[in-house]
Amino acid sequence: MTNSNRSRILAGAIFIMCFAASSFASAADKYLRFEQGGDTHYGILNGAMIDILAGGLFPMSEKSGRQVALNSVSILPPTQASKVFAVGMNFASHISSQSDAPPPLFLKLPTSLIGHQAPILLPKDATNVHFEGELVLVIGKTAKNVSIEEAPDYIFGVTAGNDLTERSWQGSDLQWMRSKAADGFGPVGPVIATGVDYNNLLLTTRLNGEIVQQENTKNMIHKPSKVLSYLSRYFTLLPGDLIFMGTPGRTQALDNGDVVSVEIDAVGLISNEIQR
Numbered sequence: 001m002t003n004s005n006r007s008r009i010l011a012g013a014i015f016i017m018c019f020a021a022s023s024f025a026s027a028a029d030k031y032l033r034f035e036q037g038g039d040t041h042y043g044i045l046n047g048a049m050i051d052i053l054a055g056g057l058f059p060m061s062e063k064s065g066r067q068v069a070l071n072s073v074s075i076l077p078p079t080q081a082s083k084v085f086a087v088g089m090n091f092a093s094h095i096s097s098q099s100d101a102p103p104p105l106f107l108k109l110p111t112s113l114i115g116h117q118a119p120i121l122l123p124k125d126a127t128n129v130h131f132e133g134e135l136v137l138v139i140g141k142t143a144k145n146v147s148i149e150e151a152p153d154y155i156f157g158v159t160a161g162n163d164l165t166e167r168s169w170q171g172s173d174l175q176w177m178r179s180k181a182a183d184g185f186g187p188v189g190p191v192i193a194t195g196v197d198y199n200n201l202l203l204t205t206r207l208n209g210e211i212v213q214q215e216n217t218k219n220m221i222h223k224p225s226k227v228l229s230y231l232s233r234y235f236t237l238l239p240g241d242l243i244f245m246g247t248p249g250r251t252q253a254l255d256n257g258d259v260v261s262v263e264i265d266a267v268g269l270i271s272n273e274i275q276r
Contacts, residue, residue: 028157028193028194028195028196028266028267029044029193029194029195030044030045030191030192030193030194030267030268031043031044031045031057031078031157031191031192031194032044032045032050032075032078032189032190032191032192033075033076033077033078033079033080033115033189034050034068034073034074034075034076035073035074035076036068036072036073036074040076041053041068042055042056042057042061043068044063045070045191046067048069048070048071049067049068049069049070050067050068050069050070050073051063051064051066051067052064052066052067052068057079057156057192057239057240058079058140058141058156058239058240074115075115075116075117075189075190076115076189077113077114077115077186077188077189078138078159078188078189078190078191078192079138079192079239079240079241079242080110080240081110081113081240081241081242082110082238082240082241083107083110083235083237083238083241083242084107084108084109084110084112084113084181084186084241084242084243084244085105085106085107085108085227085231085235085241085242085243085244086105086106086107086108086134086163086180086243086244086245086246087103087104087105087222087227087243087244087245087246088104088105088106088246089104089221089246090103090104090220090221090222090245090246090247091215091219091220091221091246091247091248091249092219092221093215093219093248093249094246094247094248094249094250094251096221097221097222099221099222102230103221103222103226103227103230105227105230105231106175106176106180107177107180107181108163108180108181108185108186108244109177109181109186111181111183112180112181112182112183112184112185112186113186113187113188113242114184114186114187114188114272115187115188115189115190115270116187116189116190116270116271116272117271117272117273118184118187118272119184119272119273119274119275120164120184120185120187120260120272120273120274120275121183121184121275121276122184122274122275122276123182124276126166126169126182127166127168127253128166128167128168128253129164129165129166129167129185129253129254129274130164130165130166130167130251130252130253130254131162131164131205131207131212131213131251131252131254131260131262132162132163132164132165132247132251133160133161133162133203133204133205133213133247133248133260133262134160134161134162134163134203134244134245134246134247134262135158135160135161135198135201135203135217135220135244135245135264135267136158136159136160136161136188136242136243136244136245137155137158137198137224137227137228137242137243137245138155138156138157138158138159138192138240138241138242139154139155139156139228139237139238139239139240139241139242139243140154140155140156140157140239141153141154141156141239142236142237142238142239143228143232143236143237144232144236144237145232145233146228146229146232147229148225148226148229149225150229151224151225151226151228151229151232152224152225154228154232154237155198155224155228156192156194156239157192157193157194157195157196158192158193158196158198158201158264158267159188159189159190159191159192159193159242159264159267159268159270160188160189160190160262160263160264160267160268160269160270161186161187161188161189161242161244161262161270162186162187162188162205162260162262162270162272163180163185163186163244163247164180164184164185164186164187165179165180165185165251166178166179166182166185167179167253186244187260187262187270187272188242188270189268189270190268190269190270191267191268193266193267193268196266196267198217198224199217199218199220199223199224200216200217200218201216201217201264201265201266201267202214202215202216202217202264202265203215203216203217203248203262203263203264204262204263204264204265205247205249205260205261205262205263206260206261206262206263207252207254207258207259207260208258208259209259209261212249212250212251212252213247213248213249213250213251214248214249215248215249217245217264219248220245220246221246222246224243224245227243227245228243231243254274255274256274256275256276257273257274257275258273258274259271259272259273259274260272260273260274
């Protein structure tokens with residue numbers, strides 16, 4: 001068995017165990033978007049099954065009464081985001097920013113988003129791509145000029161993400177657009193967890209099964225409510241929009257065949273393989 005195959009099997013096992021444990025450990029609903037037979041659906045995770053919704057999430061639709069097995073579908077990014085924001089320098093263990101200053105922000109593109117187990121197809125000249133495991137906020141309703149106190153009402157739930165970054169491009173380009181927003185540079189999902197304390201969740205990133213990042217979201221310098229409120233001063237946030245909340249710890253360059261898994265307790269795990 002090759003190292004790549006071994007890593008894929010391990011990542012899949014972690015993914016299944018994560019869902020099995022979370023179904024008992026948390027009362028949070030977990031929503032996902034998936035494709036089967038050429039059709040796209042939304043559903044609610046129910047153990048190893050998905051309860052299919054009659055429509056979408058925004059607004060929330062009723063259950064259709066139909067189920068499908070989780071292992072029989074292709075999982076897509078959990079929303080069709082119109083905008084994807086990201087916070088930089090949000091953990092002292094990575095790079096610090098001033099807590100009393102506005103959050104450092106940049107944009108990713110909706111076309112950078114890929115789902116669980118989708119391959120990360122790197123451009124040929126992307127030679128220094130790093131993982132960045134992150135908590136991701138999912139906007140639930142239109143937000144404009146929202147106060148910090150009101151902000152939690154606009155967060156539908158959270159998911160896991162990987163803000164892939166080409167460090168050489170990041171240092172050489174005028175903006176971070178190419179280094180952060182290239183196609184496939186935004187694995188996100190697989191589920192949106194609602195009803196969890198996103199200010200106190202353990203975030204763990206694994207590279208080929210080995211832990212390479214681990215920190216609690218309570219150590220974020222700029223909290224979700226502050227970030228959402230600040231963004232809403234300048235941008236109209238729409239249902240399904242995403243906010244990547246920054247990465248902790250150290251990162252490193254990825255090689256062909258590497259499998260990166262980002263797991264957030266009580267939320268879920270997303271795993272993807274690097275391919276050139």
